[in-house]
Amino acid sequence: MKVDVLLGLQWGDEGKGKIVDVLAPLYDVVARFQGGPNAGHTLEFDGIKHVLHQIPSGIFRPKTKNIIGNGVVLDPIVFKTEIEKLAKYNLDVKSNLFISKKATLIIPTHRLLDQAYEKAKGENKIGSTLKGIGPSYQDKIGRQGLRVGDILSADFSQKFKKLTDIHFEILKKHDISFNWPELEGAFWEAVTFLKQFSLVDSEYLVNHELKKGSTILAEGAQGSLLDIDFGSYPFVTSSNTVTAGACTGLGVAPSRIGEVFGIFKAYSTRVGSGPFPTELVGEEGEKLRKEGNEFGSTTGRPRRCGWIDLPSLKYSIMINGVTQLLMMKADVLSIFSEIKVCTKYQLSNGTITEEMPYEVVSEKIVPIYETLKGWNVPLTNLTEKQMPSELLEYIFFLEKELGVPITIISTGPDRSQTVRRAVKVS
Ligand code: GDP
Numbered sequence: 001m002k003v004d005v006l007l008g009l010q011w012g013d014e015g016k017g018k019i020v021d022v023l024a025p026l027y028d029v030v031a032r033f034q035g036g037p038n039a040g041h042t043l044e045f046d047g048i049k050h051v052l053h054q055i056p057s058g059i060f061r062p063k064t065k066n067i068i069g070n071g072v073v074l075d076p077i078v079f080k081t082e083i084e085k086l087a088k089y090n091l092d093v094k095s096n097l098f099i100s101k102k103a104t105l106i107i108p109t110h111r112l113l114d115q116a117y118e119k120a121k122g123e124n125k126i127g128s129t130l131k132g133i134g135p136s137y138q139d140k141i142g143r144q145g146l147r148v149g150d151i152l153s154a155d156f157s158q159k160f161k162k163l164t165d166i167h168f169e170i171l172k173k174h175d176i177s178f179n180w181p182e183l184e185g186a187f188w189e190a191v192t193f194l195k196q197f198s199l200v201d202s203e204y205l206v207n208h209e210l211k212k213g214s215t216i217l218a219e220g221a222q223g224s225l226l227d228i229d230f231g232s233y234p235f236v237t238s239s240n241t242v243t244a245g246a247c248t249g250l251g252v253a254p255s256r257i258g259e260v261f262g263i264f265k266a267y268s269t270r271v272g273s274g275p276f277p278t279e280l281v282g283e284e285g286e287k288l289r290k291e292g293n294e295f296g297s298t299t300g301r302p303r304r305c306g307w308i309d310l311p312s313l314k315y316s317i318m319i320n321g322v323t324q325l326l327m328m329k330a331d332v333l334s335i336f337s338e339i340k341v342c343t344k345y346q347l348s349n350g351t352i353t354e355e356m357p358y359e360v361v362s363e364k365i366v367p368i369y370e371t372l373k374g375w376n377v378p379l380t381n382l383t384e385k386q387m388p389s390e391l392l393e394y395i396f397f398l399e400k401e402l403g404v405p406i407t408i409i410s411t412g413p414d415r416s417q418t419v420r421r422a423v424k425v426s
Pocket residue numbers: 008012013014015016017018039040041042043044292296297328329330331332410411412413414
């Protein structure tokens with residue numbers, strides 16, 4: 001068997017949570033492989049909206065095992081709150097959730113450091129979610145991080161003290177106020193809580209499941225344009241959000257990757273700083289934000305909005321080896337009588353390109369658009385047969401440009417508002 005991967009092709013918030021929940025009944029296992037509480041994945045069904053941050057989006061499907069893989073950075077405090085929020089839904093979370101002992105811990109000082117570093121950057125701040133993602137991955141790469149498995153060791157409190165002392169030395173140089181006894185108290189409570197869960201060598205679990213013939217879906221967080229290597233550095237997150245991240249973040253061999261579902265909005269959004277060539281800053285952007293309810297699921301910040309950007313999508317498709325495309329929020333574009341599609345970029349030296357240049361961060365890129373007719377009709381409860389011809393034209397245009405079939409069209413936040421056009425799973 002193979003591991004299918006679902007990941008965002010833009011700057012995050014493409015609708016990954018919704019689609020993982022929709023596809024989860026087809027999978028025995030859903031696994032997160034990178035990121036942490038910076039993610040906010042929204043699922044909607046039975047009139048209830050759920051936002052998950054660290055827990056995989058297969059958690060509402062009773063037959064699905066959920067794994068938090070070694071590539072994830074886990075904040076025990078956020079984890080405890082998330083689990084407590086789920087309590088009223090009577091899910092068997094303790095039996096259905098497995099956490100890698102090799103996942104890196106986010107401790108309270110990581111969040112403080114995140115704040116300190118952002119403050120020090122001033123105008124050049126990344127726009128981080130301030131969940132401690134960068135500092136915890138820094139410690140992992142610097143080989144001084146703490147891992148989930150460490151909480152089981154007798155000397156964990158000494159290890160914790162050693163690391164927090166290092167952090168306090170750095171924090172001394174920054175003007176950040178905090179109440180340490182309160183933060184530390186919440187951490188230890190959350191650590192005790194975390195110990196009740198199955199802490200495992202998840203790379204064995206994943207590979208045993210594969211051997212058994214189980215189907216596995218790896219759930220990406222953030223988006224490919226926020227990838228630490230391929231995103232608009234330094235305005236990125238601190239993990240590999242691309243398909244290769246699923247291999248290192250779960251312990252799966254590259255030859256075991258099956259379908260790669262690339263998910264994108266029918267337009268573009270970005271939250272936080274960094275380049276956004278097709279951004280609409282005026283009234284049209286505001287209209288899109290309002291219609292799409294584009295406010296961050298984790299921080300509530302307004303998302304920047306703009307037209308779809310094909311050079312960046314082509315780049316993401318190439319890096320990820322996308323085999324199927326999933327187009328989200330088609331309903332939001334119903335308000336426009338004309339829809340623009342950026343097909344090329346013009347660089348400051350006049351060069352016209354369909355590629356994503358290194359200079360995307362340092363220079364102003366001018367998008368070159370083609371204009372398509374809008375469909376201007378509501379798409380709620382749409383079936384494949386009822387698709388307006390203009391929407392079909394939009395889909396065909398994108399498929400031709402991107403060279404990959406679009407197998408799901410999403411027309412609303414609910415599970416049911418999903419049109420499937422021949423989805424294939426491994
Ligand atoms: P994720 O981080 O990729 O899981 O995406 P988020 O949950 O952060 O953001 C996607 C937002 O769009 C959520 O509020 C979803 O409920 C909503 N959503 C998902 N699909 C659709 C859709 O097809 N149409 C509309 N209007 N909203 C959608």
